[in-house]
Amino acid sequence: MEQSVYASVEYPAACQDCGAQLECWGVQALVNGSLRWDVECACRACGFSVAVCGGDLPGELRDRILEEHGTVRFLVEPPAGNVAIMRVLRAELGIDLTEAKAVLGRVLAGDYSGTLPEVELLARRLRAAGIETVSARDQGMSRARSGPTAG
Ligand SMILES: [Zn+2]
Numbered sequence: 052m053e054q055s056v057y058a059s060v061e062y063p064a065a066c067q068d069c070g071a072q073l074e075c076w077g078v079q080a081l082v083n084g085s086l087r088w089d090v091e092c093a094c095r096a097c098g099f100s101v102a103v104c105g106g107d108l109p110g111e112l113r114d115r116i117l118e119e120h121g122t123v124r125f126l127v128e129p130p131a132g133n134v135a136i137m138r139v140l141r142a143e144l145g146i147d148l149t150e151a152k153a154v155l156g157r158v159l160a161g162d163y164s165g166t167l168p169e170v171e172l173l174a175r176r177l178r179a180a181g182i183e184t185v186s187a188r189d190q191g192m193s194r195a196r197s198g199p200t201a202g
Contacts (some may be wrong), residue, residue, distance in 0.1 A: 071096035
């Protein structure tokens, strides 16, 4: 079983019922090979609570995660097969050939980045296709090799 990857963030919001401060907890996760997200908010003043999930990751939550955890850069190790990479990009991102070429250019230039679960998902798919990848957080400048731990 693949290891799950999470990026979570806590943030305040205003309670829609009483106007007090809501405590919100947002999570994006890579679980069993797919990305999911959910947000839970609770108000201590009036007990209002809400949980939201499903569909595409909301831009606001993605921004918060990137702000909290930093962007993760994504690189392929040369020599990499461009055709194989584009095939994975098209399948995983649901994009056409033209868009895949543009994304490939960013990957090869070391300019493709996203949240940890997003980057990890692509990295795993590429590794499954035989392409070694390296991911590194923009914060800290430490290059962390994200190869498989076994086999
Ligand atoms: Zn409230």
